[in-house]
Amino acid sequence: MVFLIIAIAVVLVALLATAALVVPRRQRRVFDDLPPSHDGLTETEPPRGPTVVTAEPDVIEAPQPAPETAAVPDVPTAPPVETPEPTAGRLTRLRARLARSQNALGRGLLSVLSRENLDDDAWDEVEESLLGADVGVAATTEIVERLRTRTKVLNTRSAGELRALLADELVTALQPDLDRTLRSTPTGDRPAVVMVVGVNGTGKTTTCGKLARVLVADGRTVLLGAADTFRAAAADQLQTWGSRVGAETVRGPEGGDPASVAFDTVKQGTEAKVDTVLIDTAGRLHTKVGLMDELGKVKRVVEKQGPVDETLLVLDATTGQNGLVQARVFTEVVDVTGIVLTKLDGTAKGGIVISVQRELGVPVKLVGLGEGADDLAPFEPEQFVDALLGEPE
Numbered sequence: 001m002v003f004l005i006i007a008i009a010v011v012l013v014a015l016l017a018t019a020a021l022v023v024p025r026r027q028r029r030v031f032d033d034l035p036p037s038h039d040g041l042t043e044t045e046p047p048r049g050p051t052v053v054t055a056e057p058d059v060i061e062a063p064q065p066a067p068e069t070a071a072v073p074d075v076p077t078a079p080p081v082e083t084p085e086p087t088a089g090r091l092t093r094l095r096a097r098l099a100r101s102q103n104a105l106g107r108g109l110l111s112v113l114s115r116e117n118l119d120d121d122a123w124d125e126v127e128e129s130l131l132g133a134d135v136g137v138a139a140t141t142e143i144v145e146r147l148r149t150r151t152k153v154l155n156t157r158s159a160g161e162l163r164a165l166l167a168d169e170l171v172t173a174l175q176p177d178l179d180r181t182l183r184s185t186p187t188g189d190r191p192a193v194v195m196v197v198g199v200n201g202t203g204k205t206t207t208c209g210k211l212a213r214v215l216v217a218d219g220r221t222v223l224l225g226a227a228d229t230f231r232a233a234a235a236d237q238l239q240t241w242g243s244r245v246g247a248e249t250v251r252g253p254e255g256g257d258p259a260s261v262a263f264d265t266v267k268q269g270t271e272a273k274v275d276t277v278l279i280d281t282a283g284r285l286h287t288k289v290g291l292m293d294e295l296g297k298v299k300r301v302v303e304k305q306g307p308v309d310e311t312l313l314v315l316d317a318t319t320g321q322n323g324l325v326q327a328r329v330f331t332e333v334v335d336v337t338g339i340v341l342t343k344l345d346g347t348a349k350g351g352i353v354i355s356v357q358r359e360l361g362v363p364v365k366l367v368g369l370g371e372g373a374d375d376l377a378p379f380e381p382e383q384f385v386d387a388l389l390g391e392p393e
């Protein structure tokens with residue numbers, strides 16, 4: 001009997017010992033099944049598949065294949081740096097984008113002028129076409145008077161001659177002698193500083209991005225400054241534009257001081273010895289005194305390190321004469337040295353180029369002709385008029 005009790009006790013002890021060995025193995029399997037912690041920065045080993053067994057080999061469980069992506073390290077790929085299109089001849093390439101203005105202004109004028117009898121009514125129609133295309137009253141009066149005199153004196157009748165006369169007058173109205181050079185060349189050991197200003201939604205940030213491409217295409221190195229700390233997405237938008245052509249962007253905290261971002265951009269641009277620093281500013285209504293004062297401050301702070309070489313005012317061509325009112329206020333606050341007229345592809349009022357320059361005494365240096373990355377063209381009066389009037393017959 002005693003022997004039997006001892007035997008039962010031995011068996012019980014043996015069973016308990018076996019159970020103690022098996023339970024810890026099961027628990028370890030549970031932890032092994034958890035995905036490894038993976039922060040993407042410090043990970044040096046390839047991630048382990050969820051069913052890879054690293055505990056004792058006597059645990060029997062059919063291994064399952066790791067998912068296809070498990071063995072591929074998650075390496076972010078930098079976007080390829082693009083090569084922007086050369087700037088020369090862009091206006092000619094984009095001439096079709098002026099189709100709306102071409103129909104309203106070019107074709108309209110040419111069809112009236114080619115009439116058999118150029119009477120007063122015909123000249124009234126010419127005048128209306130020019131005014132309708134936002135050429136402005138003063139310039140329209142001048143153009144009509146000169147055309148009237150020249151067609152009479154020269155007794156011009158052929159379509160080709162009339163086109164040439166009209167082209168000549170429109171080019172003259174566009175003041176071809178104005179200096180349209182973009183001041184983007186560094187002086188000594190400091191980069192050229194270009195500031196971009198304007199009201200909301202005119203296309204400032206887009207223009208900065210496209211302009212960075214223009215400069216890169218012309219062989220310059222560029223540093224962008226996101227001094228539009230007001231609109232949350234503006235800095236990201238600018239940075240994306242820059243990264244496409246290998247240009248860095250200096251940014252500040254959202255809602256931070258735009259003058260400080262602008263200052264830092266010039267400072268870093270000087271240290272990095274870039275050719276051109278391009279500063280995007282927040283869109284502001286010309287009627288808000290506080291915001292206009294802030295813009296003046298941004299410029300003054302930048303000027304602590306040297307002059308601003310170019311202050312570009314971005315105007316939306318589709319806003320027509322309204323844009324002129326805004327523009328005047330901007331020229332009073334910051335010394336505007338050049339106009340960028342955007343969205344010319346979306347208007348039949350291409351004559352706005354004439355009135356803007358005339359009213360402000362500031363040259364149009366660049367025109368926006370679409371939303372594409374290379375749809376910003378240096379403005380050239382002859383090519384512009386050529387595009388407006390269409391192919392000569």
Ligand SMILES: Nc1nc2c(ncn2[C@@H]2O[C@H](COP(=O)(O)OP(=O)(O)OP(=O)(O)O)[C@@H](O)[C@H]2O)c(=O)[nH]1
Nearest residue numbers: 200201202203204205206283342343368369370371
């Ligand atoms: N069709 C056309 N659209 C343009 C042109 N230039 C800019 N745009 C569009 O205009 C819109 C506004 O452009 P943004 O660059 O964001 O304007 P913004 O002036 O920086 O705006 P805020 O920062 O809000 O003042 C965008 O949808 C651009 O794609 C152009 O030349 N043609």
